[in-house]
Structure formats: structure tokens, C-alpha cells
Amino acid sequence: MSESTTATGEPARTVSGAEILLQNVTKRYPGQDKPAVDGLTMQIPAGQVVMLVGPSGCGKTTTLKMINRLIEPTEGSIVLGGDDVTRMNGDKLRRRMGYVIQAGGLFPHQTVAANIAVVPKMLGWDKARIAARVDELLELVSLDPEVYRDRYPKELSGGQQQRVGVARALAADPPVLLMDEPFGAVDPITRQRLQDELINIQAEVQKTIVCVTHDFDEAVKLGDWIAIFTEGAHLVQYDTPERILAEPANAFVENFIGSGAGLKQLTLTRVADVPLAEAEQARPGEHADAVLERMEASGRHHVVVLDDRGRPRQWLSRKQVRRAGTLTGELDPQLPVVSSRSTLNDALDTMLVSSAGAALVTGRRDAFVGVIDVDSVMEAIAAARASTRSGDYTAPVGTNTGVLPAADGHGGAHAVTAGDPS
Ligand SMILES: Nc1ncnc2c1ncn2[C@@H]1O[C@H](COP(=O)(O)OP(=O)(O)O)[C@@H](O)[C@H]1O
Ligand SMILES: [Mg+2]
Incomplete structure (x- = not known):
């Protein structure tokens, strides 16, 4: 887990990401009696990976798309690195946020290089700079530029398309990366490899990453923080993977973790x-x-x-x-x-x-x-268990009650959870 969090949203030297703050955000779709997202307040620390997990239809994608305003919130505000994005020009905003979806979402009639170059082109970069950036990004996602830059998406495997999708999202070096079930469409072995790669890439780029998944194991593997939602994007628990595994907030979380919480601890440690x-x-x-x-x-x-x-x-x-x-x-x-x-x-x-x-x-x-x-x-x-027990840290704020809990400087500050042992 990266250590430096900047509460002010000022990017620290080692972190290129920016803090995101959702404040009392609600989304009501026309014709729906219940809000898809219900008064969500949530702090997403700069340069860290936050995984949004929960059952289908609980409001994960809606939450994610409100951050880059592909969906407009009905109420509330979203602040990116100190700026209220709800007042920003949507196109400009989306250039500050890379967006990765299942299967990469590539343009089929454009080459890999052209796909990656979309945002730099919009930003008016010159050709040489774009070409250099494309190659640099292909290297970053472990694709040989010589081999892949002139190919078309259909000439790539699912995993390769997904890598290009990540490269495209990072092209203009945005502080934020939003990912919606990015590895949902690839086979388990490729998924494992892409997850490992994302971890390596993040160690290098230190973006603020918000990633939606319905796969709890993926959340444990990739997340610095995991936000577990029920219907209406109600936050049930927002904490580190270690803490959620060791101390699930309630039966819903326990059920969501599934069997073998002990074994899942193994996903937290590398060989x-x-x-x-x-x-x-x-x-x-x-x-x-x-x-x-x-x-x-x-x-x-x-x-x-x-x-x-x-x-x-x-x-x-x-x-x-x-x-x-x-x-x-x-x-x-x-x-x-x-x-x-x-x-x-x-x-x-x-x-x-x-x-x-x-x-x-x-x-x-x-x-x-x-x-x-x-x-x-x-x-x-055994060692991981012991360190979970003794760990002291400040969890980011997350609540649907609209009231920000007072920062007490202790671990596990998830306001919605009763019986927090810390
Ligand atoms: N465009 C839409 N119009 C009406 N209802 C929608 C729309 N998009 C999503 N919903 C509803 O909002 C809720 C949350 O959806 P979504 O954010 O896609 O959930 P998730 O990503 O967690 O599966 C669901 O009940 C879904 O049916
Ligand atoms: Mg979804």
C-alpha cells in the first residue's frame, strides 16, 4: 500500500494521482422509485487504488460514471484535487481521467497506435511526441511496439486488447484512472497476469485508481482500500483488504467474502x-x-x-x-x-x-x-494475521448518512459500521 495521502488533493512528489471526494452524491434515474446511488459521501485518497465491490445492480457503475460525468449526479458534488467537477466542462474533465472498460473498448477500425493516441491528439500534441508516447505506453503494458503498434484490435487476443485499453487510458498521463470490470472478459490465467501487471504499472505511475469489480478476490488483490456496497450504493464497509477479511462488518460482508477468508489472506502477500x-x-x-x-x-x-x-x-x-x-x-x-x-x-x-x-x-x-x-x-x-491486529492507520471517509465522522486518527474509520473494534 502506498503511504502518502494528500488530504488537500495537492499531488505529493511521488504520487501523480489526485484525491477524489464524493459529497452526498445521489443519482435517480427517471422512472425508478429508488435512487441508484443514495447520498454517497466517499473520500478516495490520492495515488491509491480503491475497489468498488458489491452485487450486480448495487450502483457501482453509476458511481464510477458520475466521477467523470458520463452520468450526471442528481444531487451532490464531486471534487477532484480541490476542483468541483460538477462545474467543469465534461470533455475537459474526461481528459483528466483515463477510463477503462471490459475488453478495452477499443475502436475497431483504428490501429493500436491510433487508439492509444486519441486523447493526446485531442490535446494537440505533435506527431513525434505522440509516436514516442505510444511506444512508451506499449512497453509499459508489456507489448512490443514494433509488433503491435500497427495492428488492429481484432488481430489481438482479449488480454492484449485489455492492455491497449489501459495504455490508452494512461496516454495523456491523467491523475485518475477509472476502471469498470476491466478484466471481466478474459480467461482466468490472463486475468491473473493482467492483475499482476496492473500492480506493477501502478507502482510506477501512482495514479488514483477507482476500479469496479464484482469479484471479491480481485478486490483483495488489487485494492489499497475496498468499498463494499449494497443496493443504492450504500457503503457497508470501507477499509483495507486485510481488515475486511479479518473483521467483516456484518453478515452481508461475510457472505460476500465467501468461504476461505484465511486463504484469501494469501492473495495479499507476494512470493x-x-x-x-x-x-x-x-x-x-x-x-x-x-x-x-x-x-x-x-x-x-x-x-x-x-x-x-x-x-x-x-x-x-x-x-x-x-x-x-x-x-x-x-x-x-x-x-x-x-x-x-x-x-x-x-x-x-x-x-x-x-x-x-x-x-x-x-x-x-x-x-x-x-x-x-x-x-x-x-x-x-501467521505473520500477516499478527500485523493486521496491530495495524494502526486512518481509513478514508465513507458514509451515506451525509455526516462526516470526526477524524479520530485511529484505524477503521468507517462511519457506517457498528461495533468497530479499534
Ligand atoms: N440508464 C439507466 N436507466 C435506468 N436505470 C438504470 C440505468 N442504469 C442503471 N440503472 C439502474 O440503476 C441501478 C444501479 O445500476 P449500476 O450502477 O449499473 O449497477 P452495478 O454496476 O453495480 O451493477 C440498477 O438498479 C440499474 O438497473
Ligand atoms: Mg456495473
């Missing part, structure tokens, strides 16, 4: 945050006798065979080494490998299917960095 074990290493072409001798000496029961760039190829028991005679280094397609950026949840999945009950961890350029095992994961869970 890189856990101490890794060392492993015996060998090269293809080595003779079994020499390798077994080293394994005897070190007391280790498995050996990792690495290629000349340090990437794992095989993970063998003593028995397998003996049987091999000479190590072939032929890539084992079942090799349990996780990236150091993976969540412990994803790592655990990999470990559980591996016969060793552990996984090989790779870092930069897929080079081997160590071994993660179930014991170290269990220790990490």
Missing part, C-alpha cells in the same frame, strides 16, 4: 515477500555421480537443473538423478514454477499439484531464485 529456501543446483550434461555426491554432502533431496541463463529445466529427486545417469536438461512441462511476483494464493495452487509440495521461484528474466514451500506460506499467513 517475493516470503523467505525462500536454497536448492542444490546442477547443469545439463552433468554426471549423476557428481550431482549425487553434492546432494549427499548438503543433505538435500532434490536438485534443480538450470540452463545457461539460470532458468529451471528440471527438478529431480536423488532417485531420478540416479536413474538418469547423465542429466539431460530436457524441459519438464510439469515443472512447478512461480514468479516472485505471484501471490501466495497462486503459488499455493502450483505447490499443491507438485509432488514435492513446493515450487521453484523465478525472478528477472525467468532466472531461478529459490524454492518456496508450504511451511513458509503458513508462516507468512
Whole structure:
């Protein structure tokens, strides 16, 4: 979680995002008896990621679209970095807010480069500056500019389209990124990768991100803060993922978290945050006798065979080494490998299917960095629990009562929640 919050909306040096404040915002659609959003007051801290979650129809998209005024609030005001956006020119406002929707929402008849260049063009940037920015953004979202800039959206996979959508939203370097179910249309593996990428991108750009999802696990993974809504955008709990998992405000939140809250804690920790074990290493072409001798000496029961760039190829028991005679280094397609950026949840999945009950961890350029095992994961869970209990912080304000709670400087300042233990 990023530490610097600027209550004034003045961007701090390390944060390029701006604070957003929703004040008593209500949206009534014509012909509906109940408001879609009912008197919502909510502070969205600068440079942080706020996830809006809740069941279908609870008002998430309406809330998001009022922030960039794709939907006009019926009542209330929205303040961006100190300016009342309800009085701003809508087009100008939207240039200060990147907007990402499902499947990227790309223009089908324009190339990737043209799609990304939409806002810079409107802003009158010159061609060279636009071209440089397009390439820079494609690099940021892990697409090779040479390969992708002249393609059309239909020539891309769903995940690639989504990446271009993110690049387009970031094009003019807006302080705010609004995302509506951005990864809803891609398969689970691509989704996981895109989520990891968004985390990396955010570490670099430090935008204020408001992201709608109906997937609580995604909220835990991506959010600095999670806002849980019921119908009418009534805030049930607005707090850190850790706190919501540890102390759900009521039965609705508990139900929404679903089963396995303990396991979801694993989504909060990355493999890189856990101490890794060392492993015996060998090269293809080595003779079994020499390798077994080293394994005897070190007391280790498995050996990792690495290629000349340090990437794992095989993970063998003593028995397998003996049987091999000479190590072939032929890539084992079942090799349990996780990236150091993976969540412990994803790592655990990999470990559980591996016969060793552990996984090989790779870092930069897929080079081997160590071994993660179930014991170290269990220790990490225990440590995470302990730090949740002792954590002290000020949660952003969120309420539908219209009354701003007095800032008391203590954690868990969600005004709508009874029985806050802090
Ligand atoms: N354009 C519209 N006209 C009338 N009612 C709408 C319109 N858009 C959304 N609604 C209603 O407002 C409520 C909130 O919708 P929405 O913000 O899209 O919810 P969510 O994104 O949480 O699924 C729902 O009851 C929905 O039917
Ligand atoms: Mg929606």
C-alpha cells in the first residue's frame, strides 16, 4: 500500500494521482422509485487504488460514471484535487481521467497506435511526441511496439486488447484512472497476469485508481482500500483488504467474502515477500555421480537443473538423478514454477499439484531464485494475521448518512459500521 495521502488533493512528489471526494452524491434515474446511488459521501485518497465491490445492480457503475460525468449526479458534488467537477466542462474533465472498460473498448477500425493516441491528439500534441508516447505506453503494458503498434484490435487476443485499453487510458498521463470490470472478459490465467501487471504499472505511475469489480478476490488483490456496497450504493464497509477479511462488518460482508477468508489472506502477500529456501543446483550434461555426491554432502533431496541463463529445466529427486545417469536438461512441462511476483494464493495452487509440495521461484528474466514451500506460506499467513491486529492507520471517509465522522486518527474509520473494534 502506498503511504502518502494528500488530504488537500495537492499531488505529493511521488504520487501523480489526485484525491477524489464524493459529497452526498445521489443519482435517480427517471422512472425508478429508488435512487441508484443514495447520498454517497466517499473520500478516495490520492495515488491509491480503491475497489468498488458489491452485487450486480448495487450502483457501482453509476458511481464510477458520475466521477467523470458520463452520468450526471442528481444531487451532490464531486471534487477532484480541490476542483468541483460538477462545474467543469465534461470533455475537459474526461481528459483528466483515463477510463477503462471490459475488453478495452477499443475502436475497431483504428490501429493500436491510433487508439492509444486519441486523447493526446485531442490535446494537440505533435506527431513525434505522440509516436514516442505510444511506444512508451506499449512497453509499459508489456507489448512490443514494433509488433503491435500497427495492428488492429481484432488481430489481438482479449488480454492484449485489455492492455491497449489501459495504455490508452494512461496516454495523456491523467491523475485518475477509472476502471469498470476491466478484466471481466478474459480467461482466468490472463486475468491473473493482467492483475499482476496492473500492480506493477501502478507502482510506477501512482495514479488514483477507482476500479469496479464484482469479484471479491480481485478486490483483495488489487485494492489499497475496498468499498463494499449494497443496493443504492450504500457503503457497508470501507477499509483495507486485510481488515475486511479479518473483521467483516456484518453478515452481508461475510457472505460476500465467501468461504476461505484465511486463504484469501494469501492473495495479499507476494512470493517475493516470503523467505525462500536454497536448492542444490546442477547443469545439463552433468554426471549423476557428481550431482549425487553434492546432494549427499548438503543433505538435500532434490536438485534443480538450470540452463545457461539460470532458468529451471528440471527438478529431480536423488532417485531420478540416479536413474538418469547423465542429466539431460530436457524441459519438464510439469515443472512447478512461480514468479516472485505471484501471490501466495497462486503459488499455493502450483505447490499443491507438485509432488514435492513446493515450487521453484523465478525472478528477472525467468532466472531461478529459490524454492518456496508450504511451511513458509503458513508462516507468512501467521505473520500477516499478527500485523493486521496491530495495524494502526486512518481509513478514508465513507458514509451515506451525509455526516462526516470526526477524524479520530485511529484505524477503521468507517462511519457506517457498528461495533468497530479499534
Ligand atoms: N440508464 C439507466 N436507466 C435506468 N436505470 C438504470 C440505468 N442504469 C442503471 N440503472 C439502474 O440503476 C441501478 C444501479 O445500476 P449500476 O450502477 O449499473 O449497477 P452495478 O454496476 O453495480 O451493477 C440498477 O438498479 C440499474 O438497473
Ligand atoms: Mg456495473
